[in-house]
Amino acid sequence: MPDKPLVRDRERxxxxxxxxAERAVVDRGAKVSLAEIAALAGVSKGGLMHHFRTRDELIGAVVAHTIDRMWEEVRAHVDLSENRPGKFTRAYVRALTGGSEYLSEVFSPTGLLAALGSAGIESLGRLEHADARAWNDAFDADGLPPGRALAVRYAAEGVVAAINTPYLDAEQLACVRAELLALTEIDTEVP
Structure with a gap:
């Protein structure tokens, strides 16, 4: 019984x-100091180092955490009552265009993905390749024509990058979201 609170504290x-670390990387860039991250987390630098032995290990864990959170966001938008092709792609569109503060920040041109892209950690390549395969497999299994799924996917990523900028207002966001969702319907004709 005494072990359980310790495990919970470790996880927390x-x-x-x-x-x-996500917040610090967004605010200060990938070269943010471990001491700054520890202070933001409310732990000592030694406490941080207990969980992540090196800076590269921490950045790798941030990337893995970001990947996991993105998958969680998309899965939360899957409508289980939909039993037709495009269910996953519609969830992806809803997640990216539905007001998720987290995804808006991650995909922002100055956000987490942009900052982590400059981290220069070679070991992240394996993680990114595995994640890319998982996304590609999920979209491939969704039942939409492959070209359409790709077009909708990358359009949604472009839309989320424009959220909270002067280039996309609320009315335009609603319009493009509806159009992207319409494209996920198999009987929608695309010229």
Whole structure:
């Protein structure tokens, strides 16, 4: 019984460090110091180092955490009552265009993905390749024509990058979201 609170504290501390590291990378760039991340997480630098032995390990964990959160966001938007092709792609569109503050920040031109792209950590390549395969497999299994799924997917990513900028207002967002969702219907004709 005494082990359970320790495990829970470890998990909570690890998550707090990852969330703080995400925030710090967005605010200060991938070269943010471990001391700054520790302070944001409310732990000592030694406490941070207990969970992540190196800077590269921490950045790798931030990338993995970001990947997991993105999958969670998309899965949360799957409508289980939909039993037709495009269910996953519609969830992806809804997640990216539906007001998720997290995804808006991740895909922002100055956001987490942009900052992590400059991290220069070679080991991230394997993680990114595995994640890319998982996304590609999910879209391939969704039942839409492959070209259409790709077009909708990357259009949604472009839309989320424009959210909270002067280039996309609320009316335009609603319009493009509806159009992207319409494209996920198999009987929608595309010229």
């Amino acid at each position: 501390t690890r998550r707090a460090i990852l969330v703080a």
